[in-house]
Amino acid sequence: xxxxxxxxxxxxxxxxxxxxxxxxxxxxxxxxxxxxxxxxxxxxxxxxxxxxxxxxxxxxxxxxxxxxxxxxxxxxxxxxxxxxxxxxxxxxxxxxxxxxxxxxxxxxxxxxxxxxxxxxxxxxxxxxxxxxxxxxxxxxxxxxxxxxxxxxxxxxxxxxxxxxxxxxxxxxxxxxxxxxxxxxxxxxxxxxxxxxxxxxxxxxxxxxxxxxxxxxxxxxxxxxxxxxxxxxxxxxxxxxxxxxxxxxxxxxxxxxxxxxxxxxxxxxxxxxxxxxxxxxxxxxxxxxxxxxxxxxxxxxxxxxxxxxxxxxxxxxxx
Numbered sequence: 001x002x003x004x005x006x007x008x009x010x011x012x013x014x015x016x017x018x019x020x021x022x023x024x025x026x027x028x029x030x031x032x033x034x035x036x037x038x039x040x041x042x043x044x045x046x047x048x049x050x051x052x053x054x055x056x057x058x059x060x061x062x063x064x065x066x067x068x069x070x071x072x073x074x075x076x077x078x079x080x081x082x083x084x085x086x087x088x089x090x091x092x093x094x095x096x097x098x099x100x101x102x103x104x105x106x107x108x109x110x111x112x113x114x115x116x117x118x119x120x121x122x123x124x125x126x127x128x129x130x131x132x133x134x135x136x137x138x139x140x141x142x143x144x145x146x147x148x149x150x151x152x153x154x155x156x157x158x159x160x161x162x163x164x165x166x167x168x169x170x171x172x173x174x175x176x177x178x179x180x181x182x183x184x185x186x187x188x189x190x191x192x193x194x195x196x197x198x199x200x201x202x203x204x205x206x207x208x209x210x211x212x213x214x215x216x217x218x219x220x221x222x223x224x225x226x227x228x229x230x231x232x233x234x235x236x237x238x239x240x241x242x243x244x245x246x247x248x249x250x251x252x253x254x255x256x257x258x259x260x261x262x263x264x265x266x267x268x269x270x271x272x273x274x275x276x277x278x279x280x281x282x283x284x285x286x287x288x289x290x291x292x293x294x295x296x297x298x299x300x301x302x303x304x305x306x307x308x309x310x311x312x313x314x315x316x317x318x
Contacts, residue, residue: 023262045210048206070217081157085267097169098176103221106170108160110159123242140223224252228248
């Protein structure tokens, strides 16, 4: 009986690679190594750069997919699904949910529900990824690999949970990354024979376009949970350890202005000053001009007054 149960648990965890609903219960901070094998394999896939020739085309694809998917994470997974900082239609909502899902950072409902919990309990014991209590590595990576944080907290995401297509993306969260990886291999193989001047191939485009781009995207995103709560400046005395970090703002298209964000998360614009580069906001602004998104929430005058007051107090203290 014990062996049967052990085998069933093992098979269930394998099934959860493809269907996250296969695991009906998961709790505690332990990590089920069988379940996270796909995450490990994506990292190992980066080693493929030593076995495929380099091409500028593959590098361009890598960079393009990094930027596109980073915007889907920052603009939609974060500012739209998590904070509702703007509005859009159901089609555009789904398109960027799919692009975000191709990042292999789970589905939009899972992502947003945990981020909402983070804002409710920032740097407290119930924060799913604070470095304050369990250290840097936990906040950077281990938190989402743990059993405790495997499932989507549907109570925190009721507003978007009503959409069946988003439920599907959440349940079968590996589907879109697999489609992207296979598509890159097929495109690379076709280009190898039709456009040899590009010096690419199926395996090369898979390695650079998917594995390298995805792993860089992983760890750039994770820095906001780990580094941005440890290193940087604190313009606002928020009840947490959030920091502004200009370097992180560049590589994450604006998310590095994290202390700003925790001071007032109700705005789509995280760079509060003109020199605080927030590429995600710039893109969303252009999209609003095209009618693709609308009702972008900017900083209200009342909050602007609070910002000016805090800046004045800090300047006087110096």
